[in-house]
Amino acid sequence: MEFKxxxxxxxxxxxxxxxxxxxxxxxxxxxxxxxxxxFTNCTGCSxxxxxxxxxxxxxxxxxxxxxENSAAVASGVYYALKHKGRMxxxxxxxxxxxxxxxDIGLQCLSGAMERGDDILYVCWDNEAYMxxxxxxxxxxxxxxxxxxxxxxKASYGNDxxxxxxxxxxxxxxxxxxxxxxxxxxxxxxxxxxxxLQIRGPKFLQVHVVCPLGWKSDPAKSAELARLxxxxxxxxxxxxxRGETKPHRPPKDGWRPVxxxxxxxxxxxxLFRAGNAAERITRIQALAAANIRKFYGxxxxxxxxxxxEAKLAEAAKATA
Amino acid sequence: MAAPAxxxxxxxxxxxxxxxxxxxxxxxxxxxxxxxxxxxxLPEYMSSRMPExxxxxxxxxxxxxxxxxxxxxxxAGGRAMTSSSSPGISxxxxxxxxxxxxxxxALIVNVQRGGPGLGDVRCGQADYFQATRGxxxxxxxLLVLAPHTVQETFDxxxxxxxxxxxxxxxxxxxxxxxxxxMMEPLVPAPMKxxxxxxxxxxxxxxxxxxxxxxVKSFYWRPGELEEFNxxxxxxxxxxxxxxxxxxxxxxxxxxxxxxAYGTSARIAREAVDVARGEGIRAGLVRxxxxxxxxxxxxxxxxxxxxxxxxxxxxxxxxxxxxxLSLYGTPRPVDLCWRAGGGVPTVAEVAECIRKARR
Numbered sequence: 124m125e126f127k128x129x130x131x132x133x134x135x136x137x138x139x140x141x142x143x144x145x146x147x148x149x150x151x152x153x154x155x156x157x158x159x160x161x162f163t164n165c166t167g168c169s170x171x172x173x174x175x176x177x178x179x180x181x182x183x184x185x186x187x188x189x190x191e192n193s194a195a196v197a198s199g200v201y202y203a204l205k206h207k208g209r210m211x212x213x214x215x216x217x218x219x220x221x222x223x224x225x226d227i228g229l230q231c232l233s234g235a236m237e238r239g240d241d242i243l244y245v246c247w248d249n250e251a252y253m254x255x256x257x258x259x260x261x262x263x264x265x266x267x268x269x270x271x272x273x274x275x276k277a278s279y280g281n282d283x284x285x286x287x288x289x290x291x292x293x294x295x296x297x298x299x300x301x302x303x304x305x306x307x308x309x310x311x312x313x314x315x316x317x318x319l320q321i322r323g324p325k326f327l328q329v330h331v332v333c334p335l336g337w338k339s340d341p342a343k344s345a346e347l348a349r350l351x352x353x354x355x356x357x358x359x360x361x362x363x364r365g366e367t368k369p370h371r372p373p374k375d376g377w378r379p380v381x382x383x384x385x386x387x388x389x390x391x392x393l394f395r396a397g398n399a400a401e402r403i404t405r406i407q408a409l410a411a412a413n414i415r416k417f418y419g420x421x422x423x424x425x426x427x428x429x430x431e432a433k434l435a436e437a438a439k440a441t442a
Numbered sequence: 443m444a445a446p447a448x449x450x451x452x453x454x455x456x457x458x459x460x461x462x463x464x465x466x467x468x469x470x471x472x473x474x475x476x477x478x479x480x481x482x483x484l485p486e487y488m489s490s491r492m493p494e495x496x497x498x499x500x501x502x503x504x505x506x507x508x509x510x511x512x513x514x515x516x517x518a519g520g521r522a523m524t525s526s527s528s529p530g531i532s533x534x535x536x537x538x539x540x541x542x543x544x545x546x547x548a549l550i551v552n553v554q555r556g557g558p559g560l561g562d563v564r565c566g567q568a569d570y571f572q573a574t575r576g577x578x579x580x581x582x583x584l585l586v587l588a589p590h591t592v593q594e595t596f597d598x599x600x601x602x603x604x605x606x607x608x609x610x611x612x613x614x615x616x617x618x619x620x621x622x623x624m625m626e627p628l629v630p631a632p633m634k635x636x637x638x639x640x641x642x643x644x645x646x647x648x649x650x651x652x653x654x655x656x657v658k659s660f661y662w663r664p665g666e667l668e669e670f671n672x673x674x675x676x677x678x679x680x681x682x683x684x685x686x687x688x689x690x691x692x693x694x695x696x697x698x699x700x701x702a703y704g705t706s707a708r709i710a711r712e713a714v715d716v717a718r719g720e721g722i723r724a725g726l727v728r729x730x731x732x733x734x735x736x737x738x739x740x741x742x743x744x745x746x747x748x749x750x751x752x753x754x755x756x757x758x759x760x761x762x763x764x765x766l767s768l769y770g771t772p773r774p775v776d777l778c779w780r781a782g783g784g785v786p787t788v789a790e791v792a793e794c795i796r797k798a799r800r
Binding site (some may be wrong): 191277 | 475476477479482485486490499503529559560
């Protein structure tokens, strides 16, 4: 998708890292929303790299205040515009990273969704606190090595699976919940344009690669994001007024999770000696459960079923 | 930091790691934090250090959760701590007020950065009022300790829990970005041998076979809260009498007495060297406790006719306490400041000394 400079909502010159998935997704989402939108931003990478004082990349109104309150600020903007009779002509877009959204910002986000405020909230999910130096968040996946979930002799890294934020949002009964990926960046802008036609609270989570935090090749961010989906580890779907629509399955079939894990330094320890193989089996079983949930039991590939069986056997042995 | 085998061993660490290790060796077994620059190496260090000593490291979902986790662990008799930097400390204020109101001991480390608002991640000392006046709602204070070296950061963290438990109040170590992130040699004291959870007479440890205990800061019947506040006031007045701590450097004969803490004190000390080289009798009083503030050495200097120069990285907060210390003996008090991430240079402070003397 090419943009003319004058028409760009997020102008070039921002200082994101090479291969930053958040920057790519943000640029596409901002463009789809257009300049007649008001963006609120959590504290985080995107807030910092688009607003290096005294400059700003934003050609649309933009506001940052605290870490935890992006959704509440968006709600406040919404109420003020509604009072002025300017809703829904203006798009009110709350944004934040995974920490700012799923951890510290969850309370404000839940309030905005529950109240029925006509905003779109977009969570850039790069699966850790990258701005402060790669600390774990509630959306960090199982066994990822971060600075506060270090892998080592006594630990395989983050010992909890990822929090299912989209389903928490869906439980609010809001008209739209979506999970997208920067791996399918061509789908992003049309998707957002479609979402903005829906009135009421809308939540979109976008999986974005962070080469710095994931220790991955910056040239292969999009490819890696696609692998997250193609292995079943990051299911993409939309829930529109209660109806779940999964993303079309990968063209060449589901892939083993190793293909996604191996190119990332944050999972490097899983490919070393010891009980690491068992951990990969565990992750493969998570992927199997995702595929079954969204595509039915017949869609689960044999290698994923094998992993589940192996895991069940091991559980029986310890019991 | 690999745990040194003996007390004689010298290690090179940052101030943040020194605060963490000081707390660990003082028996802290519960660390609850949340990411914010420039203190991240403290929780990062704790995430691998706590499992080593059988302690608990939790990265909470917010600063509010972290301080409340401290509240819970402290109420159960654990030596618990949290750390953060300026904006994150603001978010913890509700918890600090409740800790003080519940008379619970705990350690909070604030590695100050520039403000207000999100500010920046460079050096600052503009949280002085917040730290020394309690910070949250209600009448209370924190015991505020201000180290100026990596070694002192360790030493004060090592001592903090003893002070907190003796006075049943939260203790704050107030450092700054430079102190927190710079490395200096450290000779750590040995590990204290304490149970992870202590059975203080007030701690919630299960009521089997004894009357139940209650930890609260809420008083319902008329007069109850007033009585509690009276008792709190007496406690804090005792602390004001017994706890002020400071260091003097060439202050006894000084015409110009500099008052500075933390990173500013290091710069002020060098500026005193410069001034002394020029024949100006300058000296330094470095408060180590910011609350209770060491008024005595300043009042004494005022009585012998000294002038005062406060050096701080804010546009004037500690200067109020200096002026209050001189109550009854009015003497000129000047301010040498930079704020918003700027750190005063030795030359700037030396020039302030020359001006203050005139």
